[in-house]
Amino acid sequence: MSPTTTPRVTAIYDIQSHKGVAHAAAVLAGEQSTGTFVRLASETDALRERSAARIEAIEITGTSDKPALSSRESGPVYERGLVTISWPIGNFGTSLPTLMATIAGNLFELAEMSAVRLVDLTLPAEFAHAHPGPKFGAPGTRAAMGGHDGPVIGTIIKPSVGLSPVETAELVRQLADAGIDFIKDDELQANGPDCPLSERVAQVMAVLNDHAERTGKRVLYACNITGEIDEMRRSLDLLEDHRAGCAMVCLKTIGLPALRVVRNHTTMPIHGHRAGWGLLSRSPDIGIDYTVMQKLWRLAGADHLHVNGLASKFSEPDVSVTRSARSVQAPVCVGDAPPMTAMPVFSSGQTVWQVGPTRALLGNDDFIFCAGGGLLSHPDGVGAGVRAMRQAAEAARDGVSLNEKAADAPELARAIAHFSPAKVDPAALLR
DSSP: OOTTTSOEEEEEEEEEETTOHHHHHHHHHHHTTTOOSSOOTTOOHHHHHHHOOEEEEEEEEEEESSOSSOOSOOOSOEEEEEEEEEEEGGGTTTOHHHHHHHHSSGGGGOTTOSEEEEEEEEOOHHHHHHSOOOSSHHHHHHHHTTSOOSSEEEEEOSSSSOOOHHHHHHHHHHHHHHTOSEEEOOTTOSSOTTSOHHHHHHHHHHHHHHHHHHHSOOOEEEEEOOSOHHHHHHHHHHHHHTTOOEEEEEHHHHOHHHHHHHHHHOSSOEEEEOTTTHHHHSOTTEEEOHHHHHHHHHHHTOSEEEOOOTTOSSSOOHHHHHHHHHHHTSOSSSSSSOOOOOEEEEOSSOOHHHHHHHHHHHTSSOOEEEOSHHHHTOTTOHHHHHHHHHHHHHHHHHTOOHHHHHTTOHHHHHHHHHSOOOOOOGGGGGO
């Protein structure tokens, strides 16, 4: 295949440099492909033509007299801009770990740059054909629940840690009896000695299997199996022995190859938690946009992906949450390839006030809405909390306000009075 027809991966970076954006872009392209700090004799023109990263575009966005981040190099003026760089797929094939080393490797340490953030990634169809993608997504998740309709109303086991397996199962029983759709472990609860996974799964699934046999409703329980690879394989086998319906992993903790192992080893949906994501996302001057990373998680097999929540307790603005959520339902790759869509999961400080705006930003019901305190602390109890969330979802579906719906929905009325209105940025939903 000639260099002109070789598929290419394209990334966009937000860069600041005292040597100018064009110079910094050239350094980045060299460092992340054929070059190093000096020109090598073996780096021939033919080799560069075949394998070098290529600068596709530069857009200057401003200048400053101060660096965004410290560096051992400095200058009087710092130029900032967006740089588009592409690589031939022949450099890394469709390997996700090697792709990450290329698009998000040593470049973050280059002295020429006082800011560098990976803000966009375009992948050719070859990646979608080489990786399995989500096994379930929204349709499969609904099927695993017995044909669920509407958004999936979920909650998190709270307190996050401290409950015994028996106490956890008792809370699950209350939630199931109240009509909850989905229950997940907190990311802090995996397989500690105070609440061993084997005992927790046995106790919880005894409750949920009994509930399914009595009512016909299958409640999904996302058990956190995050651990070493062999440990996770054993945990998946244990979950299937107990007829569990979902496995949760902390994506950043286990990494892409381990996520692929989990995907290939299980017949359950994979619930992907993004614990630790703020380390990569919070600064505008370094890190990776969520819209980039979620593509790789989906390629490796995640069915559900946390995207934070509107008006949440975290620092992320609503416009970023909206962009992240929509990206999870957009195709992973360009060209003729399966879309590999996943279910966005909204959580963190969510109450009945955020259900309607959440549905509005997506324009569909293919999402999981997880409320911990916003459901469990309903003044009339857990059951009323579940019913209030369901009533808020019905209001959103029917296009009526919460207050209109609350006239005939006492649980929703109590939730409206109990929880402070969420200050959702209305402009974020229009972008």
